[in-house]
Amino acid sequence: MEQKKLKLVDLAKLAGVSTSTASRALNNNPVIKQATRDHVQQLAKEYNFTLNTAASRLRLQKTKVIAVVINLEANTEQSIDDPFLLKVVSDINQAVNRQGYELLLSNSYMAGDDWYGYFIDGRRADGLIVVGQGKQQSRIEKAAKQGAPLVVWGDPKTPSDYPIVGSDNYLGGLLATEHLIARGASNLLFLGDPGHAEISERYRGFKAAIEQAKGECQQQTVKIDITSHAAYESINQLLRTEGLTFDGVFACSDMVALGALKALKERYISVPNDVRLVGFDDIGMADVSHPSLTTIRQNTQLAAKMLVVKLLAQLNNEVVDSQEIDIELLCRQSS
Amino acid sequence: MEQKKLKLVDLAKLAGVSTSTASRALNNNPVIKQATRDHVQQLAKEYNFTLNTAASRLRLQKTKVIAVVINLEANTEQSIDDPFLLKVVSDINQAVNRQGYELLLSNSYMAGDDWYGYFIDGRRADGLIVVGQGKQQSRIEKAAKQGAPLVVWGDPKTPSDYPIVGSDNYLGGLLATEHLIARGASNLLFLGDPGHAEISERYRGFKAAIEQAKGECQQQTVKIDITSHAAYESINQLLRTEGLTFDGVFACSDMVALGALKALKERYISVPNDVRLVGFDDIGMADVSHPSLTTIRQNTQLAAKMLVVKLLAQLNNEVVDSQEIDIELLCRQSS
DNA sequence: AAAGTTATTGCAAACGTTTGCAATAACCTC
C-alpha cells in the first residue's frame, strides 16, 4: 500500500522532460509550451504527485504559512477557551485558507519571547497574526521592530508601529450605554477591566454616554477578569453587600454579561424590567440565552479577512495602517 | 534593525568549530565534548540563533508538526464555530505543544481529499489528528490505508483500522437517561441525530435505559442538526403542534440542550419542574446558564492528551488501539 | 616511547526543489 514517494525528478522522467521543465510546468510558467504543461499536470494528478514543501520552502525562502499566536497573560485574563477568541481564530483560519496560506496555531508556550527568531528566522511562517493585545505589548513591539510581518487583533486606536485591526470599541461602548439610558436606566454599572486596551475604549464610550446625559445618571464600575464566573461572583457580592444599586449594566463581553445575568436571575431580579443588560461580542450564546442578550456585534469575519489582507500586503512590502471595523447594536430581550 | 540571518555555518565560525560540530552541539549530542556544547549553545543564545526549519525538515524528512483537520460535512452538521469542537482543538493544541510539536490547523478546504498526499507526502506534517468522525469516513479510511499516522476524535466503539479516542457515549446516554428517570421523568424525548456515529451511541444508551425501566417510560425521538437553533425550532414546533408531550429531555449536546431550554422557558414551562433536561459535553455555558445544565462531562483535556500520545506512538511504529475516555454525570439545576 | 584505545572533530554528500543562464529548436524574413 505504502509506495515510494514520487519526487519531481521521477515525475519528470515519466513525462519525458527535465526536472526544470517539470517544475515550471507545475507552476504554470508560461514560458513552457502549453501542451507540455498540460501533460505534466495531467501526470501529476494521475500519480497523485505532491511537491515536498520542505525542499520548496528551503529553496524559495518562504513558507506560505501564517502563524497565529494567541497572546494571553497566563493567569488573569480571558482563557484560551473563551468562545469569542476561538471564534476569531476560526474566522482567521477561513480567511487564511482562502488566500492559499496555511495556519500554524501557536501560543507563547512554543514560541517563547523571540517571535521574530522563532517564526521568521526559523522559517516556520512568513508572517504573524497576533490575537489579543494583552496588557503588555512588549513581545509584539519587539517582533515588529525586528521587521516581522505582523498584524494584531486588538484596539485599533492604540498608537503603534504595527497595524491593528479591531472593532470601534469606543463607539460600541457609547452605543451600548446610550441604549441603556434610552431604555430608562439611570444607575449604570460597568462590568469589566478598564486596564485592558480594548475594554478601556469601551469604558471611555460608557463614560461619554453618561456625560452626555448631563447628571441624570449615576455610574459605578466593577473591575473584574473577563470571565463569566468573575462576573457572577462580583454581581452576587455586590447584591449581597449593597443591594440592587443599579438598573442598567454594560458588560464588557457577552460571557461577562451571561455571568451577570445568572446572578440576577437567581435573585429573581427581572431582566430587562428591573435591570437592563447589554453585552459585547455577539457570541452564539447571546441569541440562545433567555432572555436573549442585547449586545454589540463584532464583525469577526470581516476583521479576519482584513487581518489577512493587511498581512499579505506587508509581505508585499506595502505600508498598511490600523483599521476599525464597524460594530452594530443588536437589540434583543435583555434591554 | 533587520540583520542578516545567522546560519549554522556562521555560528560555527563564531565558535571556532566546524558546521558539523555546531550542529551536534546544538542537538546536545554526547559525542561532542561538554565544554564545546556549552560554548556553542551559549553563543546561540547570545546571538539569538535559530535553525532554519525548512532545511532541517528537508534533511531529516520529518517536520515536528502535527496537522489537525476538522472534519465536518459542510452543510448540515455542527459548524466549525461549535464551542465544544473549538474547545477540543484548543486542548489538542496544548497537548501537542507539550510534546514539542507544532500544530497546523486545517480543514478540508486546503487539504482536499487526498490527506496522505497533502500532509504526509507533502511533508507538511508527520501525522494527523482528525476531529470529528462525520457521517462519512472515506477520507479518513483512505489516508489510513495509505499509511498515514493518524488518530481520530470520535466514537471509539466504531470498528476501524485506525485508533479512535472519544468518550464512552453509550454509557453517557445511559447515565443521562437513567438520571432523567430517577428524577421522575417518564415521557422521554431524545433530541439529536442518531445517524451520526457518536450520537448514535448516546441514543443506544438512551434506549437501553428506557428498556431497563420495563415499560414505565414512553419515548420519542426528534432528529435534528446538532445546533442550538435547530433544537429551539424543533421544540417550538413540537409544542405548537402536539403540546407538552414529554417531561424529560436528553439532548445530544449542550448547545442543543440550551436551544431547547430557551424554547421551553419562552413558553413558561419550568425546568426542572415540568421538564427535566440533560445535555452532553459540559461546555462552559452549561454552568452559566440559568438553570444551570445537568450534563455528561467529556474529559477533553485527557482525550487530547491521549490523541497525541497515540499519534506519537504510531510515529514510533507502535501499534495502538482505540480508547474510551471516562465520562461523568454532572448534576446541576436543570434536572 | 611505541602501539593501542578512545574521545572528539571535520569533510563531504545528501535531502528535493527552483531558477539564471546557456543551449537548442522552431519559425521568419529577405
Next chain:
DNA sequence: GAGGTTATTGCAAACGTTTGCAATAACTTT
C-alpha cells in the same frame, strides 16, 4: 537557404541542515 529572431527546454548551482565515515587528538598501557 542563410541569417536573424523567438519559443522552448536542460544544465547545474544553490537553499541550510544533518550524519556516515575518516581523521585527528588525547589518553592508556606496556
